[in-house]
Amino acid sequence: MWAALSVAALLVVETATLTTNTPLLVRIIAGGAFAIAYALAWFIPIWFRHRHLRDQNQLLERCRALLLVGARALEAGDQGSANRALGTIRRLEAHWRLGNTILLKVSIAVWAVLWACIVIVVLPLGGIGLAHYGWTGQLIGPTNLLQELWVATAISLTAPMYALVSYFEPWVNPWILEDCGARLSAILHGKRLSEPFSEGSERNINVDGLTPGEVLGLGVMFTRKELDLARRNLVKQFHPIKWHDAGLKVRAAREMARKRVDAAYEALREEAS
Numbered sequence: 001m002w003a004a005l006s007v008a009a010l011l012v013v014e015t016a017t018l019t020t021n022t023p024l025l026v027r028i029i030a031g032g033a034f035a036i037a038y039a040l041a042w043f044i045p046i047w048f049r050h051r052h053l054r055d056q057n058q059l060l061e062r063c064r065a066l067l068l069v070g071a072r073a074l075e076a077g078d079q080g081s082a083n084r085a086l087g088t089i090r091r092l093e094a095h096w097r098l099g100n101t102i103l104l105k106v107s108i109a110v111w112a113v114l115w116a117c118i119v120i121v122v123l124p125l126g127g128i129g130l131a132h133y134g135w136t137g138q139l140i141g142p143t144n145l146l147q148e149l150w151v152a153t154a155i156s157l158t159a160p161m162y163a164l165v166s167y168f169e170p171w172v173n174p175w176i177l178e179d180c181g182a183r184l185s186a187i188l189h190g191k192r193l194s195e196p197f198s199e200g201s202e203r204n205i206n207v208d209g210l211t212p213g214e215v216l217g218l219g220v221m222f223t224r225k226e227l228d229l230a231r232r233n234l235v236k237q238f239h240p241i242k243w244h245d246a247g248l249k250v251r252a253a254r255e256m257a258r259k260r261v262d263a264a265y266e267a268l269r270e271e272a273s
Helices: 002-015 024-075 079-099 102-136 142-158 161-168 180-188 212-216 224-236 248-269
Strands: none
Touching: 024 079, 024 102, 024 180, 024 224, 024 248, 079 180, 079 248, 102 161, 212 224, 212 248, 224 248
16 A cells, blocks of 8 residues: 555656646645545555455355254254255355356456546546636636546556455455355265364364364464454354244254354364464
8 A cells, every 4th residue: 555655646746737837735736636546546446355355255154154054953853944054055155156256356356447547537637626726716728637637547547456466366265164065965965074173173073063163264373353253253144133034943043053153162262362
């Protein structure tokens, strides 16, 4: 971000000239408009990526919640609810895989750059026009306005590039389960996932085959803040509002799954740094 702001500061000196007799206040406002627009153009692609990642993580959290509920429903003898949970997981996973495709990432990047260009063209021109009109009472001439338009367009092509580098990096958390459907399917077919996550962790194995770290989507090393955030995000998936249309057996399985999350949280509290 500091690199983007440094470039913006250098460009302000060159772009906030208008005419040789332009008042200093107008130049300052015009330069400020360019700097703000440049910073926003740098931030917009980051915001688009962050929003998409948040939606993707919520899909995986929903899949984990359904895996826990499906396993508890099967344990209680309600195989129908477990099968319905598996079907929902399959649909969510398909949606999640679509969100990880190169085509969708490119479309998000293009959309982000488009908005960045709009912001960095409209905001400076609006600032320049309002400042000049407020100072002189006259509109900027077409020649000067066209000159500033070309300058703003040129800057708009460079502003988002730094942020777009992250669009070509992996967008996944290696510690979050991406195969909840396969796991629940294995449980439904009688193949319990009973392999421990590490040596000496047999006590953490449950009917769903998940260790506490897998339940909360955490790796080997994590902080207390990360642990609390992981628990809070997963618990949201068990909110009664999300399950108000479910039957009594499913709601009972949801309560059991919620207790499973609490148990995983308690098991990891002492390990948090």
